[in-house]
Amino acid sequence: xxxxxxxDDECRSALQKASVGRLGCARDNQPYVVPIYFAFDGxxxxxxxTLGQKIEWxxxxxxxxxxxxxxxxxxxxxxxxxxxxxxxxxxxxxxxPARMKVHQLLLRRRAxxxxxxxxxxMHRNGSHSILPVFYxxxxxxxTGHRATPDIVEVPAQEATHLIGKESWVDSILRHIGMKN
Amino acid sequence: xxxxxxxDDECRSALQKASVGRLGCARDNQPYVVPIYFAFDGxxxxxxxTLGQKIEWxxxxxxxxxxxxxxxxxxxxxxxxxxxxxxxxxxxxxxxPARMKVHQLLLRRRAxxxxxxxxxxMHRNGSHSILPVFYxxxxxxxTGHRATPDIVEVPAQEATHLIGKESWVDSILRHIGMKN
Numbered sequence: 416x417x418x419x420x421x422x423d424d425e426c427r428s429a430l431q432k433a434s435v436g437r438l439g440c441a442r443d444n445q446p447y448v449v450p451i452y453f454a455f456d457g458x459x460x461x462x463x464x465t466l467g468q469k470i471e472w473x474x475x476x477x478x479x480x481x482x483x484x485x486x487x488x489x490x491x492x493x494x495x496x497x498x499x500x501x502x503x504x505x506x507x508x509x510x511x512p513a514r515m516k517v518h519q520l521l522l523r524r525r526a527x528x529x530x531x532x533x534x535x536x537m538h539r540n541g542s543h544s545i546l547p548v549f550y551x552x553x554x555x556x557x558t559g560h561r562a563t564p565d566i567v568e569v570p571a572q573e574a575t576h577l578i579g580k581e582s583w584v585d586s587i588l589r590h591i592g593m594k595n
Numbered sequence: 596x597x598x599x600x601x602x603d604d605e606c607r608s609a610l611q612k613a614s615v616g617r618l619g620c621a622r623d624n625q626p627y628v629v630p631i632y633f634a635f636d637g638x639x640x641x642x643x644x645t646l647g648q649k650i651e652w653x654x655x656x657x658x659x660x661x662x663x664x665x666x667x668x669x670x671x672x673x674x675x676x677x678x679x680x681x682x683x684x685x686x687x688x689x690x691x692p693a694r695m696k697v698h699q700l701l702l703r704r705r706a707x708x709x710x711x712x713x714x715x716x717m718h719r720n721g722s723h724s725i726l727p728v729f730y731x732x733x734x735x736x737x738t739g740h741r742a743t744p745d746i747v748e749v750p751a752q753e754a755t756h757l758i759g760k761e762s763w764v765d766s767i768l769r770h771i772g773m774k775n
């Protein structure tokens with residue numbers, strides 16, 4: 416397996432392909448993580464939800480973290496972590512262009528049906544007409560890692576960029592006393 | 596689609612079946628979310644990783660949040676959110692039983708190969724012998740929601756427990772002025 420740090424462009428490309436992420440917010444240093452449906456326009460991450468704990472916390476503390484990952488197999492995966500800032504998009508003229516993006520990127524695709532928070536709020540309130548809260552996340556910094564399978568087999572001593580599966584698992588087992 | 600709040604037993608059962616979750620920690624109210632491989636023994640959530648930002652942050656602030664979700668289709672998904680407390684399991688006699696659990700539940704299965712943080716740290720340090728940090732999470736409270744497909748089709752006016760896909764999407768579109 417070969418692991419490399421993703422470039423900024425690679426991270427952005429992964430965000431563009433993803434549609435589901437896990438959004439972390441925090442209040443009094445208590446983190447809270449929820450799955451969200453989102454879209455990336457190349458600059459901001461857009462989402463919507465109903466009023467609830469997530470929105471209350473992000474209004475009080477706009478520091479957020481969005482994580483996306485994809486695991487094809489044990490030696491083929493990627494993970495991107497974005498640190499950003501929550502920005503609400505209220506129904507006011509100056510936010511109209513941004514709100515239109517939420518519509519174009521998310522609502523028009525009708526792809527958010529699954530979002531747990533949204534649906535459960537709707538269910539709890541027994542209503543089909545809960546006003547959605549539109550928001551976007553300004554990206555601060557991001558990091559990403561991608562693993563790809565070994566392309567060529569090389570002797571262990573030459574494989575400075577490869578991690579031998581057996582050897583490091585054995586190494587851990589040795590460390591915890593399960594192997595001599 | 597029918598959505599219901601999961602009972603404590605249902606949440607525990609979902610945690611037992613899951614192996615991948617997203618762990619949130621926070622420092623100075625900045626959340627940080629990472630994918631982790633974990634196991635649940637019915638009482639605690641067990642995991643391991645290398646020293647790094649995640650461990651540093653959890654040592655400084657043990658309040659964490661673990662989220663798991665599963666999406667089979669748009670109208671069939673579940674999501675469980677656990678608020679808990681990070682507890683490190685150092686290589687000391689009193690932690691031996693707990694460390695053995697990490698071995699039994701996680702290491703023996705060799706199922707953590709994919710964990711991005713672990714692998715990238717190993718890669719960065721060019722070493723196969725980085726000491727893993729073992730930890731567990733004491734569960735505080737948890738919530739879960741599950742969506743199941745409609746079993747029977749009933750007229751909209753009778754379907755107080757069902758959410759009509761068309762009607763609520765249309766409702767949102769109306770609210771944002773995209774539909775009359």
